[in-house]
Amino acid sequence: MSAKTGVGASVLRKEDFRFITGKGQYTDDINRQDQAYAYFLRSPHAHANIKKLDVTAAKKAPGVLGVLTGDDLAADKIGGLICGWMIHNKDGSPMKAGAHPALAQGKVRYVGDHVAVVIADTYQQAKDAAEQIHVDYQVLPAVVDMNKAKGSPAIHDVAPDNVVYDWHLGDKAATDAAFAKAKHLTKIDLVNNRLIPNAVEPRAAIGDFDSGTGIYTLYTTSQNPHVARLVLSAFVGIAPEHKLRVIAPDVGGGFGSKIFIYAEETVCVWAAKKVGRPVKWTADRTEAFLSDAHGRDHISHAELALDDKGKILGLRVKTKANLGAYLSTFSSCVPTYLYAPLLSGQYDIPAIYAEVEGIYTTTAPVDAYRGAGRPEATFVVERLIEKAARETGTDPATFRRKNFVKSFPHQTPVIMAYDTGNYTASLDLALEMADYKNFAKRKKDSAKNGKLRGIGFSAYIEACGIAPSAAVGSLGAGVGLWESAEIRVNPVGTVEVLTGSHSHGQGHETTFAQLVADRLGIDIEAVSVVHGDTDKVQFGMGTYGSRSGAVGMSAIVKAVDKVIAKGKKVAAYALEAAEKDIQFKDGRFSVAGTDKSLAFGEVALQAYIAHKFNGQDLEPGLKEGAFYDPTNFTFPSGVHICEVEIDPETGVTDIVKWTAVDDFGNVINPMIVEGQVHGGIAQGVGQALLEGAHYNADGQLVTASYMDYTMPRADDLPSFNVGMTNTPCTTNPLGIKGCGEAGAIAAPPAVINAITDAVGHEDVPMPATPYAVWQACQKGARKLAAE
Amino acid sequence: MASVTLTVNGKQVTATVDPRTLLAQFLREHLHLTGTHVGCDTSQCGACVVHVNGRAIKSCTTLAVSCDGALVTTIEGIGTPDNLHPMQAAFRENHGLQCGFCTPGMIMSAIDIVNRRGNKLDEHTIREELEGNICRCTGYHNIVKAVAQGAAAMN
Numbered sequence: 018m019s020a021k022t023g024v025g026a027s028v029l030r031k032e033d034f035r036f037i038t039g040k041g042q043y044t045d046d047i048n049r050q051d052q053a054y055a056y057f058l059r060s061p062h063a064h065a066n067i068k069k070l071d072v073t074a075a076k077k078a079p080g081v082l083g084v085l086t087g088d089d090l091a092a093d094k095i096g097g098l099i100c101g102w103m104i105h106n107k108d109g110s111p112m113k114a115g116a117h118p119a120l121a122q123g124k125v126r127y128v129g130d131h132v133a134v135v136i137a138d139t140y141q142q143a144k145d146a147a148e149q150i151h152v153d154y155q156v157l158p159a160v161v162d163m164n165k166a167k168g169s170p171a172i173h174d175v176a177p178d179n180v181v182y183d184w185h186l187g188d189k190a191a192t193d194a195a196f197a198k199a200k201h202l203t204k205i206d207l208v209n210n211r212l213i214p215n216a217v218e219p220r221a222a223i224g225d226f227d228s229g230t231g232i233y234t235l236y237t238t239s240q241n242p243h244v245a246r247l248v249l250s251a252f253v254g255i256a257p258e259h260k261l262r263v264i265a266p267d268v269g270g271g272f273g274s275k276i277f278i279y280a281e282e283t284v285c286v287w288a289a290k291k292v293g294r295p296v297k298w299t300a301d302r303t304e305a306f307l308s309d310a311h312g313r314d315h316i317s318h319a320e321l322a323l324d325d326k327g328k329i330l331g332l333r334v335k336t337k338a339n340l341g342a343y344l345s346t347f348s349s350c351v352p353t354y355l356y357a358p359l360l361s362g363q364y365d366i367p368a369i370y371a372e373v374e375g376i377y378t379t380t381a382p383v384d385a386y387r388g389a390g391r392p393e394a395t396f397v398v399e400r401l402i403e404k405a406a407r408e409t410g411t412d413p414a415t416f417r418r419k420n421f422v423k424s425f426p427h428q429t430p431v432i433m434a435y436d437t438g439n440y441t442a443s444l445d446l447a448l449e450m451a452d453y454k455n456f457a458k459r460k461k462d463s464a465k466n467g468k469l470r471g472i473g474f475s476a477y478i479e480a481c482g483i484a485p486s487a488a489v490g491s492l493g494a495g496v497g498l499w500e501s502a503e504i505r506v507n508p509v510g511t512v513e514v515l516t517g518s519h520s521h522g523q524g525h526e527t528t529f530a531q532l533v534a535d536r537l538g539i540d541i542e543a544v545s546v547v548h549g550d551t552d553k554v555q556f557g558m559g560t561y562g563s564r565s566g567a568v569g570m571s572a573i574v575k576a577v578d579k580v581i582a583k584g585k586k587v588a589a590y591a592l593e594a595a596e597k598d599i600q601f602k603d604g605r606f607s608v609a610g611t612d613k614s615l616a617f618g619e620v621a622l623q624a625y626i627a628h629k630f631n632g633q634d635l636e637p638g639l640k641e642g643a644f645y646d647p648t649n650f651t652f653p654s655g656v657h658i659c660e661v662e663i664d665p666e667t668g669v670t671d672i673v674k675w676t677a678v679d680d681f682g683n684v685i686n687p688m689i690v691e692g693q694v695h696g697g698i699a700q701g702v703g704q705a706l707l708e709g710a711h712y713n714a715d716g717q718l719v720t721a722s723y724m725d726y727t728m729p730r731a732d733d734l735p736s737f738n739v740g741m742t743n744t745p746c747t748t749n750p751l752g753i754k755g756c757g758e759a760g761a762i763a764a765p766p767a768v769i770n771a772i773t774d775a776v777g778h779e780d781v782p783m784p785a786t787p788y789a790v791w792q793a794c795q796k797g798a799r800k801l802a803a804e
Numbered sequence: 805m806a807s808v809t810l811t812v813n814g815k816q817v818t819a820t821v822d823p824r825t826l827l828a829q830f831l832r833e834h835l836h837l838t839g840t841h842v843g844c845d846t847s848q849c850g851a852c853v854v855h856v857n858g859r860a861i862k863s864c865t866t867l868a869v870s871c872d873g874a875l876v877t878t879i880e881g882i883g884t885p886d887n888l889h890p891m892q893a894a895f896r897e898n899h900g901l902q903c904g905f906c907t908p909g910m911i912m913s914a915i916d917i918v919n920r921r922g923n924k925l926d927e928h929t930i931r932e933e934l935e936g937n938i939c940r941c942t943g944y945h946n947i948v949k950a951v952a953q954g955a956a957a958m959n
Contacts, residue, residue: 030899035904037879037892038839038883040839040880043838046832048836215940217844217905217938217940218843219843269841269906270940272940302844302845521903688899692899692941696940696943698943722844722848724848729944730934730944731934732931734945736927
């Protein structure tokens with residue numbers, strides 16, 4: 018195995034050739050013979066009863082093949098979309114989940130909700146015909162503000178106060194006792210702004226039905242096609258799993274938003290049989306803004322209790338989480354089990370108590386977005402820690418160092434057991450890379466130019482590699498979160514790796530091939546990776562939560578080990594030696610103590626020709642599968658330091674230096690891992706400085722295009738200084754922790770801590786637009802003058 | 805319906821189209837050149853950038869009929885896996901792409917930047933010039949490196 022392509026090498030990506038030459042195959046690039054087009058009529062109101070829905074005229078419009086409504090879904094006994102994670106209230110009662118039909122049944126609950134679908138020969142005809150659908154709406158008051166949701170008209174009858182759940186985690190009594198002993202309390206109120214994920218590829222779906230075989234095929238922009246098939250089969254009831262094939266081809270970014278099972282893909286696959294033609298739908302960008310699941314949207318109050326030496330005694334947090342109008346596929350777990358268990362951060366905190374209310378509003382569903390709960394937790398912890406350091410007059414690095422967890426394994430008071438880490442090492446490296454010791458001089462130099470310079474820390478932790486099935490099952494998950502892999506060795510020794518993970522930018526076709534080629538001692542070009550098709554890969558849980566390395570690759574390692582074990586048996590026959598004497602190293606099976614050996618490809622051929630052994634003693638062929646279920650979460654961690662320079666006259670924030678030091682455990686391909694860090698930071702900086710979804714009081718989304726919703730462009734960002742430390746994960750065979758979400762988790766508090774440091778005022782909202790920063794400068798200046 | 809004649813990647817094509825047809829639609833749906841992508845419909849993201857008569861334009865907001873008689877170059881027209889354009893090679897060598905969806909537009913914009921601004925591009929210039937292209941995956945760090953390397957290689 019060449020060191021240039023093995024584990025740990027920055028191998029250039031195999032998948033790049035098709036993407037850089039325009040040969041990628043994304044869902045909208047696929048066309049089926051005789052396909053028709055779907056257009057969804059969406060609710061213009063945030064909240065309304067549908068008194069009458071008349072589709073007669075639309076059905077007669079040119080080119081129209083069908084107009085389908087919620088009544089048609091009901092008549093066909095097509096079930097609603099589900100939320101796959103049951104959360105229980107403080108009193109043990111289950112959460113209140115309202116029905117979520119793919120097309121409205123009597124009521125619409127957010128602007129963009131699906132009223133009806135028109136299917137026509139062309140997209141334009143479908144769109145034109147939709148204008149002839151007459152809907153008589155009885156408009157109800159919008160419920161936009163979480164703080165006013167209680168007492169507003171009920172969005173779902175099952176939740177009369179618009180509260181989905183009132184949940185808690187941790188020991189309240191122990192936390193109250195810790196606060197009673199405190200010598201200093203730091204308090205903070207925070208809003209974690211609502212975001213819209215905005216993968217640049219809009220969602221799309223093609224439903225197809227083969228009347229000859231009775232098999233449905235769905236092409237869809239999914240991060241987890243098998244989960245889509247499971248839900249559409251077992252819950253929605255489109256067809257049993259063996260009659261439904263789901264293909265997620267090249268997918269142009271996901272960031273969480275393509276995990277979920279959406280109304281549009283459900284309708285396209287169902288409608289394909291009804292109209293007898295393949296049905297294609299591609300979101301335009303405003304549809305994507307209206308109907309993709311949004312992210313974040315928390316309001317929190319948090320308090321930290323310190324002793325007289327600045328050691329943390331306890332933490333309590335109260336959060337309201339906006340879940341939107343319906344519970345999306347995994348929405349319920351994001352502000353609960355993916356949030357509160359991370360509130361211990363990198364710190365040794367003896368007592369923590371968190372309360373979370375999940376709230377229905379008449380807005381798009383809110384679900385996992387890059388980081389999913391962990392950015393929200395880190396924002397609370399790292400803003401609070403920074404403020405506590407300032408209030409106690411302690412250097413923020415020193416304050417963190419004093420309170421870091423320093424021995425492992427470490428059991429936090431909120432479920433998680435950290436297996437390993439070295440937080441001080443990451444902090445030390447970050448301080449050096451950021452040239453922290455000369456910051457004061459740089460601040461002085463900026464002041465000479467009339468600029469305010471600030472520095473902000475973020476010492477984050479995340480729980481990745483989700484997750485042990487038994488653990489998530491006990492917490493309410495409806496599925497297990499293992500992963501599967503299959504290694505198919507061809508007779509000439511080339512290898513196909515079938516994985517239940519899905520790559521939509523992460524480079525699995527390269528990194529998974531690196532791993533397998535390295536383990537089998539074969540050329541990386543002899544390995545191809547197959548994913549994203551339920552007819553090819555038996556089952557899988559997909560890609561999210563930085564799980565494809567820690568869980569998906571661990572499954573591959575298990576399958577590779579089985580291939581090697583079978584190969585030894587084959588080699589023993591072929592070399593006429595005892596199996597126990599066969600060794601496998603560097604791609605060769607050899608007989609110990611002799612010069613007799615066979616290359617991997619030669620053993621593969623022997624396995625298939627089977628001339629040297631009796632099929633009753635040893636099965637021909639070389640193909641092995643494995644399921645891997647992790648025994649713990651993994652705990653990537655790191656320290657990011659953001660340095661900003663602010664023009665107090667305009668409020669414009671310039672990020673002048675970004676230092677990222679991450680501990681992802683062992684790394685397969687540093688180039689790809691650094692790329693994940695860069696992208697994560699960019700999305701985190703986007704949240705901190707630029708991005709914010711805004712609904713007006715009527716429930717209209719006013720940030721519904723790329724002209725209204727600001728995302729980072731190249732000139733909004735600096736180049737990043739990325740460093741790594743490594744404490745290998747102790748609970749998976751590769752020592753991998755996961756890297757996909759780190760930047761998005763670390764960045765927002767680093768930016769806001771830097772800005773608040775620069776302006777001398779803690780009240781800086783996200784996004785910290787120039788106007789918001791300018792206002793903070795005014796308050797900060799007044800405060801400084803008063804001092 | 806309206807007739808339009810274009811020379812796309814060196815090949816002349818004539819078609820009768822709905823006058824509402826956008827250039828991006830025409831390339832994707834009539835010519836099956838699906839390397840040109842549509843991300844935002846509003847000229848903001850740049851996934852749809854192609855060259856018309858040698859200049860980068862956003863094909864998602866350009867009517868096909870308005871390009872009648874023009875020379876159009878798309879991502880499919882600049883290189884192949886066996887014979888990459890230097891800018892395509894630079895994107896790969898610098899890991900300047902992840903999901904790949906914005907990449908064709910990025911590469912077409914990058915070539916246009918070099919055509920206008922020359923082969924020696926500093927980081928500041930590249931970042932400012934990429935204003936019309938959004939990438940959600942890479943944080944631009946490696947795209948900036950790729951454009952600088954590709955520009956130098958185009959010399």
